[in-house]
Amino acid sequence: MAKLLVVDDEPSICWGLKQLGKRLGHEVQIASSAEQGIALAGTAPYDLVMLDVRLPGMDGLTALKQLHPLLHGAPVVIMTAHGDLSTAVEAVRGGAREYLLKPFDLTQIEQLLAKLLAQKAAPAEPANLHRSSQTDGLVGQSLAMQEVFKRIALVAASEACVLVSGESGTGKELVARAIHRYSDRASGPFVPVNIAALNPSLVESELFGHTRGSFTGADHAHEGLLLAADGGTLFLDEVADIPLPVQVKLLRTLDHGEVMPVGSGQTKKTRFRLVSATHQDLPALVASGQFRHDLYYRLCTFQITLPPLRDRGDDVQLLAQHFASMAGRALQFAPEAMKEIRSRHWPGNIRELRSAIEHAMIVARDGVILSEHLPASIAVPRTSPANTGDERDQITTRLREWALARVKEAGETGELYEELLKLVEPPLLEAVLKKCKGQCATAARILGMHRTTVRKKIDEYGLQAEEEE
Ligand SMILES: Nc1ncnc2c1ncn2[C@@H]1O[C@H](COP(=O)(O)OP(=O)(O)OP(=O)(O)O)[C@@H](O)[C@H]1O
Numbered sequence: 419m420a421k422l423l424v425v426d427d428e429p430s431i432c433w434g435l436k437q438l439g440k441r442l443g444h445e446v447q448i449a450s451s452a453e454q455g456i457a458l459a460g461t462a463p464y465d466l467v468m469l470d471v472r473l474p475g476m477d478g479l480t481a482l483k484q485l486h487p488l489l490h491g492a493p494v495v496i497m498t499a500h501g502d503l504s505t506a507v508e509a510v511r512g513g514a515r516e517y518l519l520k521p522f523d524l525t526q527i528e529q530l531l532a533k534l535l536a537q538k539a540a541p542a543e544p545a546n547l548h549r550s551s552q553t554d555g556l557v558g559q560s561l562a563m564q565e566v567f568k569r570i571a572l573v574a575a576s577e578a579c580v581l582v583s584g585e586s587g588t589g590k591e592l593v594a595r596a597i598h599r600y601s602d603r604a605s606g607p608f609v610p611v612n613i614a615a616l617n618p619s620l621v622e623s624e625l626f627g628h629t630r631g632s633f634t635g636a637d638h639a640h641e642g643l644l645l646a647a648d649g650g651t652l653f654l655d656e657v658a659d660i661p662l663p664v665q666v667k668l669l670r671t672l673d674h675g676e677v678m679p680v681g682s683g684q685t686k687k688t689r690f691r692l693v694s695a696t697h698q699d700l701p702a703l704v705a706s707g708q709f710r711h712d713l714y715y716r717l718c719t720f721q722i723t724l725p726p727l728r729d730r731g732d733d734v735q736l737l738a739q740h741f742a743s744m745a746g747r748a749l750q751f752a753p754e755a756m757k758e759i760r761s762r763h764w765p766g767n768i769r770e771l772r773s774a775i776e777h778a779m780i781v782a783r784d785g786v787i788l789s790e791h792l793p794a795s796i797a798v799p800r801t802s803p804a805n806t807g808d809e810r811d812q813i814t815t816r817l818r819e820w821a822l823a824r825v826k827e828a829g830e831t832g833e834l835y836e837e838l839l840k841l842v843e844p845p846l847l848e849a850v851l852k853k854c855k856g857q858c859a860t861a862a863r864i865l866g867m868h869r870t871t872v873r874k875k876i877d878e879y880g881l882q883a884e885e886e887e
Pocket residue numbers: 555556557558584585586587588589590591592593655695697737768769772
């Protein structure tokens with residue numbers, strides 16, 4: 419039996435937790451304020467504390483600091499219905515073991531209690547997070563974003579490489595900046611690099627630097643961004659676009675903490691924390707041989723996935739109001755304008771929403787934003803036409819028509835099946851070969867076929883592939 423302390427001013431939550439605790443055979447004490455919780459913790463030992471953030475009087479995060487020395491390592495679970503990034507960071511910094519978002523279900527709590535009580539581990543070290551006076555810039559209250567805040571808070575104080583993924587415009591760079599700001603490296607440089615914006619032939623010298631005269635046009639020695647990030651955080655945006663030969667070199671730097679500028683025979687030390695980002699499917703690129711698997715595993719020690727704006731519920735409204743308030747003049751949204759904003763698909767995510775609001779603010783001169791002030795919405799691009807229901811139906815219908823016609827004509831010794839393969843295989847093989855630049859072995863892996871069979875079919879259909887790999 420364990421002794422639990424619940425600090426929450428909501429009677430229904432206290433009642434639910436008390437019933438659950440009893441059912442599990444634990445003793446549960448309730449405090450309806452932080453002050454009462456601290457008083458109880460000062461008089462008796464507890465095995466676990468569940469602490470709400472918003473409380474009358476002292477708030478939960480302030481109470482956490484005072485509770486910590488009284489608990490002798492007993493885990494604290496922070497509960498909140500209003501999680502934002504600074505709350506999550508404060509909770510981790512104050513030594514909370516878990517951060518729970520309300521509403522929660524009791525099965526979730528049951529599992530958590532079992533885990534924490536079984537651990538009986540050493541107290542979590544309060545994370546040594548750097549406090550910043552700047553605002554985080556990350557607006558959001560949806561559950562999906564609170565999960566993101568929690569993950570930023572958990573990883574910030576470590577040195578782990580972080581891979582941030584999400585569609586374009588979802589805020590990957592803002593997340594990278596927040597990780598830097600809450601890390602011990604916050605006083606060091608934050609160096610953002612967009613690989614896709616660099617000329618592929620210059621990626622290596624931009625990252626690793628070069629000596630004077632090391633290639634045509636290298637009139638001056640260049641320090642390189644990996645050295646510029648020494649002591650701070652390097653943010654590699656569009657990391658999937660790093661050319662393969664440079665990937666090997668980057669992995670070496672991550673493993674050994676040193677770089678060798680182009681044209682130089684000498685290495686230089688650099689210690690940076692790496693946060694990378696991509697909107698692409700990196701595991702798929704690894705599978706097709708376009709991205710090194712060893713580098714991939716190094717980059718994604720910790721992953722944060724940003725949801726698209728359309729999956730963030732009320733955050734759309736919150737963000738629209740946030741961007742409007744940045745104008746510094748009183749602006750309101752007419753109800754139908756807000757309805758329009760909420761119903762749009764926003765393929766360009768927060769970047770698109772931001773520019774739509776900026777556009778509307780220019781057009782709306784009298785302080786009220788109407789739907790007609792919003793720019794026309796962009797049609798959602800079909801990322802994978804063959805996978806959409808319509809396209810599939812069309813292909814199936816055409817195939818059925820073809821089959822019915824051919825079956826009528828075919829004799830008993832026909833080669834109907836071979837005929838169908840000749841129809842469908844060449845375009846598929848062509849598409850795959852194009853994707854993997856004619857490499858037969860990679861094509862075979864993507865297709866899930868044996869390499870010899872693929873080679874045979876390429877010859878049979880007279881397609882272009884690399885001779886030897
Ligand atoms: N949660 C948020 N709150 C407030 N502003 C945001 C949020 N997320 C993104 N933004 C804003 O949206 C714009 C795009 O953000 P950002 O550049 O971080 O996206 P990204 O995912 O890195 O985009 P890309 O993949 O195209 O590089 C920026 O102006 C940023 O300030």
